[in-house]
Amino acid sequence: MKRIRFMDLSFRDGFQSVLGARVKTDDFLPALEAAVTAGSTYFEIGGGARFQSLYFYCREDAFEMMDRCRRTVGPDVELQTLARGINVVGLSSQPRDIINLHAKLFKKHGVSAIRNFDALNDVRNLDYSGGCIHDNGLRHEISITLMGLPPGVKDTYPHSPDFYLDRVRSILEAEIPFDSLCFKDASGTTPPAIVHETVKRARKLLPAEIPIHFHTHCTAGLAVSCHMAAIEAGADIIDLAMRPVSGGTGAPDILTMWHRLKGTQYTLDIDYEKYLEAEDVFIKCLERYFFPPEARETTPLITLSPMPGGALTANTQMMRDSNCLHLYPQVIHAMREVVERGGFGTSVTPVSQFYFQQAFANVTQGPWKTMTEGYGKMVLGYFGRTPAPPDPEIVRLAADKLGLAPSDASPVDLNDADPKLGVEAARKTLQAAGLPDTEENIFITATCGEKGVAFLNGDRPLGIRYKDTEAAPGPAPGTSVAPRDADKPVEIYDVTVDGRTFRVRVAPDGGGRSDEIRIESAAPAPGPVRAADETITAPMPGSVLRVIAPEGTRVGDGDTILVLEAMKMEVEVKSAVPGTVKVLHVREGDTVASGQPLADVG
Secondary structure, rough: EOOEEEOOOHHHHHHHHHHHOOOOHHHHHHHHHHHHHOOOOOOEEEEEEHHHHHHHHHOOOHHHHHHHHHHOOOOOOEEEEEEEHHHHOOOOOHHHHHHHHHHHHHOOOOOOOEEEEEOOOOOOHHHHHHHHHHOOOOEEEHHHHEOOOOOOOOOOOOOHHHHHHHHHHHHHHOOOOOOOOEEEEOOOOOHHHHHHHHHHHHHHHHHOOOOOOEEEOOOOOHHHHHHHHHHHHHOOOOEEEOOOOOOOOOOEEEEHHHOOOOOEEEOOOOOOHHHHHHHHHHHHHHOOOOOHHHHHOOHHHHHHHOOOHHHHHHHHHHHHHOHHHHHHHHHHHHHHHHHOOOOOOOOOOOOHHHHHHHHHHHHHHOOOOOOOOHHHHHOOOOOOOOOOOOOOOHHHHHHHOOOOOOOOOOHHHHHHOOOOHHHHHHHHHHHHHOOOOHHHHHHHHHHHHHHHHHHHHHOOOOOEEOOOOOOOOOOOOOOOOOHHHHOOOOOEEEEEEEEEEEEEEEEEEEOOOOOOOOEEEEOOOOOOOOOOOOOEOOOEEEEEEEEEOOOOOHHHHHEEEEEEOOOEEEEEEOOOOOOOEEEEEEOOOOOEEEOOEEEEOE
16 A cells, blocks of 8 residues: 655645734634644645745744754654745746845754746756755755646647647756756646546656645635545645634545555545644634635636646735625636636636736736736846747737847846845845844845835734634734725715814724724825826725825826835836826825725825
């Protein structure tokens, strides 16, 4: 009987897929300890969105989290993190010095292995990053990313067994050092037959000592079948999770897979009762967290518009924050066209986020009226080669909107040549902010940008959603307010108190009871708009990240007035006329709806 090893995803991918990656370390360490007691020896505990999310939402340092996990599990348990090739742990790709610093620091802070993938399956993006992982003394698990194609596509080579095996050959030809190979299906949309054929042929192609690891999600309802297909084809390791972050947008449960293997020639070789006890501990640890209903769903729509579990709830949480969750079905529907016309890069971070951002823009601003930076740079080649050529019309549109020419250069070479990137650029940013330029701070600044610098300066908003509503995202850093009911709009009133008029934004309480309201913000109400004034409105839902032109500022036609943040995008809102900013209707931190007045210029 063959023993199938498994990696427990609960404490990274489980958090990312079910809770938008927003979990505090104190709340899960008892469950991690319980899982070790139950017999687990292999965990995923960091990387992916669980790096940035700690700084953006949890008021925590990711390196401290990794240190604490290592102390909890002891020296012998394998702790693995997830890296996005040359993007390491962010949406933006990095130069060589930051890529190497990533491996060096993760090794320093207790990590023993890194799974390394590229969403475009461009082997150039795995070469240098994989070498850094190996050279810094970590086990390198190189990955090929999988995805099911929507029905009716003309080009059937991308994401076929032939395509995946060609990627395996390219990895071997490049002589990238690696210790295991993972077939990673972040959206759970690859049909079991393709999984079986791919793993079976890869097993014959790879050296016998290289284990094959398989990863998928339950979102489309295919995960257990795909795990069995991979196991029967020769996979040695699979990814599983524990309740309450298994199933739905997460991975299959350890106990579910143990049960599925009964009566076969395979086993997980675990003590069922001990894992029941560990899951009970985990459920209690997370009992006050808000679990989004979409994280519990199995949906066939994902096979048409492959949104990964690890991005789905992160996106819906951001949509809740921006009061636009009602647009989610439209955005998912719009993704189908975005995926096909963009060249079929695998829907996994960062490409899944590029797909979602472009689909979001197409829904909120009109089809292809706007080209988002990430998606546009992807089709232009700045993140690598897509599996199939992007639609030429979309490439022309991206070049025009972004003012960039298509490129076939190695992305890491382009990044090395960019003076705004790298260790020295981050060091200068830290020095200008009066912060220590430690290696950790340099990496945080390089991968988390101004939000990382804000964290290091003590500006640490809490963005975790709890059932008891004590710590939901609020309009100002550190403010605790109830989570907004996405189906009930914010209402705006002008209220006069002691002769002063204020504009008040009012939202239902977190429980959705109509007899209770929550005042979000109050600001002096704008005066009457003169006929000659131009009202600038929000092009999409989001939050006000920065005000560039305060009231009284002279602006020209096309000058930026403020910057919105929407779905991890920064959107510049520009004046449509020359004049003076007479009134700002919003402040930094405010949540705005599409079409909402932002400023009057005249």
